[in-house]
Amino acid sequence: MIKNGDDQIKNIKLRLMFLLVLFVAIGTMTSSVSAAQTWNIDNNADLSAIQSIIDNAGVGDIISFATDGAYNLAGSINISKTLTILGNGATITGIQDANTPIFKLAINTSDPDVFKDISISNFTLNAMSAITVTNGANITLDNLTLTGANKNNGTGITASQVRDLTIKNVNASNFRDAIGVGGGNNTVVTNNDFHDLGRNAMSFYQNAGNIFVKNNTMNNAQYGVFFGGGVKYIEIEGNNISNMSIVGLAIIKSCNNAIIKNNNIIENNIGIIIKANDTQHGAPTTLESIIVSGNNISKSYLFGILLENIIQSTVGKELILDNNTFSENGWRYAEYVGGDWWNSTSDQPSTGKSGWGNEIGNFDVFMNYFEDTTPTPNANLTLTDTISTNVVKNGGKLIYTLTVKNIGNGTSDVITIDTGLLSSIANSVVTYKSTGAFSNNKWIINSLKGGDTASLVLEVQTKKSGTKNIISTLKTSTQNDTSTNPTKLTVNKDIKVSSSNAFSANKVKRNKYFYITTTIKNTGLDNSSTFNSKIATTKGLKVAAVSKSSYASYNKKSQTWTVKKVPAKKTITLKMKVKATKTGTQKVKVTTNGKSQTKSVKVVK
Structure with missing residues (x-):
């Protein structure tokens, strides 16, 4: 039996503080100072113009949008290098596609060192998904208003395998999830307002570690904070979580080293659930040193705290519920193991609101738990x-x-x-x-x-x-x-068009004929588009007739062929019969697809 949780809290906080100091020290030693250039983006610039500026900016430069500007984009702004993106109060409206966020941060270079130290701040973003970040380090998202398209699809901020991610001062609503963080290390989520969502205010999964969730407001969703498999070293402090239709705070796997303290968890279906043996959300970590202390848990429709499938044993790791305040909950506290409610008979929910359900003053629970069943190995x-x-x-x-x-x-x-x-x-x-x-x-x-x-x-x-x-x-x-x-x-398209002209004679008698043959080849893999071949002659020559072509038509008045197309890997031939009407040196100019050739023909008696 453990008599006091204070030492456990201190030990875990010391470990968390050491990791934060280490990350700051490493960042200080490896940072460098260089002159940053500022690139300004005009109001109402389109996606092509914005992307061009970002692509041409140097590592560490500043991208500054027009103050209170308005932008409508048909795709994502791609960022893959160190940049500071200043919104200056601008509003960007994206498309209604969950897979096409407004800002897409992902590495597409062979040098991963440039994909770090990226910040985006002071925007209003309206889209089905606002920001995605894949890999990278030291990413900061600050002072943003994010509005989704509906509550059934899309995520405000999606992060995958990011190291040193900070999300602060963000107001997100009308998404399925406000934020989703998969993997990565050292995530700080602070001073945000996430509300009116279809599923999660926050979710963490895929072995995400060192997570700090502090001083946020979460309201009107299914889950407030949701932890899936493998999460470790988490601290949830000073948050207001209310009106969650399922659970205010859910740890749906055994979790390694967690502190949940000084939160207001009010008017949720279930205040807090800690659950093991769940196979839907990734591999579990060992249940170790979970401390739930100093929280105000009230007006939970079903349970203030529910422990599910955590099997009690004389050997185990600490799960400490200490100094929490309960009021007006359906049941203050309950355990559910293998289909049975575990407590004395008078405390089983099936008998009605008795025992703990009667709110018998403040209580402390100090127990050791051990997961004594071996999870079935699963591929993921x-x-x-x-x-x-x-x-x-x-x-x-x-x-x-x-x-x-x-x-x-x-x-x-x-x-x-x-x-x-x-x-x-x-x-x-x-x-x-x-x-x-x-x-x-x-x-x-x-x-x-x-x-x-x-x-x-x-x-x-x-x-x-x-x-x-x-x-x-x-x-x-x-x-x-x-x-x-x-x-x-x-x-x-691959279009490679070339042309040549052949003359049947360079000397001809007056009132006789000669022939001009234009040969056009397309050695490319795609059909050409429409172009012209124009014949220009001096007055002593006259086009008398032309051959027919399925790929071209001839205008006698303008002496112009309109070539509808030259098929891929094909050659077409345009043949003209020309009459010599005046003696002397006459000239013929053939201009095909912008390329000209001039030929002299001598007309004799």
Whole structure:
């Protein structure tokens, strides 16, 4: 039995403070000072103009939007290097597509050192999804107003594997989730207002660690703060969480080192739930040193605190519920293990509001718990895909890389990955494959052990122009996943048109005829667009007749051929019969697709 939780709180806080000091010290030692250039973006600039400025800016430069400017964008602003983005009160309206955020921060360079120290501040962003961040370090999102399209789709801020992420002074509403943080280390979420959401105010998952959630307001969603699998070293302090239709604060896996203190958790269906043996949200960590202390938990419709499937044992790790204040809850405290309510008979909810349910004054619970069942190993696969370039000329080549990771603790069954490439638009050749078999744009892996990674690198040669979203998919007997953030590939047309002119004679008698033959070749992979071939002669020559062509028509008045198209890999011939009407040296000028050739013809008696 543990008599006091204060020492536990102090020990965990010391560990958390040490990690924060270490991160600050490392950042100080590695930072450098250089002159930053400011790039101004005009009011109402379109996406192309904004992206061009960002692409041309140097590492560490400042991008400044017009004060209180207004922008409507048809896609994402891509950022992949150190920049300071100043909104100055500007409003950006994006499109209603959850996979197309207004700001998309992701590395697309071979030098990952430039993808850090990025900040975005002082904007109003209106879109189905506002900001996504993938990888990177020291990312700051500050003083933002985010408004989603509806409560059933989209996320205000999505972060994946980010180190040193700060989200502060953000007002987010009308998304499915205000923020979602997967993996990464050292995340600070402070002084935000997340409200009127379809699912989560905040969610953390995929082994995210060192999470600090402080002084936020969360209202009107399903979950206030949701922790999935593998989260560790978390501190939730001084938050106001209210009107959650499911749970105010949910730890839906065993969690390693957590402090939940001094929060107001009011008018939720369940105030706090700590649950083990859940298989839906990633691999668990060991339940160790969870301290719930000094919280005001009131007006919970069902339970103030619910512990679910945490099996009590004489050997275990600390779970301390200490000095919390309860009032007007359905049941103040309950445990649920393996389908049965655990407590004395008088404290079972099935008997009505008795025991703890009667609010018998403040109480302290000091217990040791140990998860004495071994979780069933489960595979949990992730799929990522990247291409070396998003724009290529038809017939050009690019590198397409697919990576499958098993972040679970079990071995998968057969994995089928569809690359998303169609054989009608490109040919693919394997340049590297760590395992499995590849054919017909499908990659088959017999199995992948927990913690293992498989890679496939393809050299892709395009054979059809146009724009295509490449969406890879992964299927097993238990998973059916589609890659997030579809890759847009633009294949520009390959048109290579050349022309030449041939004259049947350079000397001809008056009132006789000679022939001009224009040969036009397209050696490219795509049909040409429409162009002209114009004939200009001196007065002593006259075009008498022309041959017919299925690809061109002739205007006698303007002496101009209109070439509708030259098919890919084809040659067309335009033939004209010319009459010599006046003696002397006459000239013919043929201008085809902007290229001219002049020829002299001598007319004799």
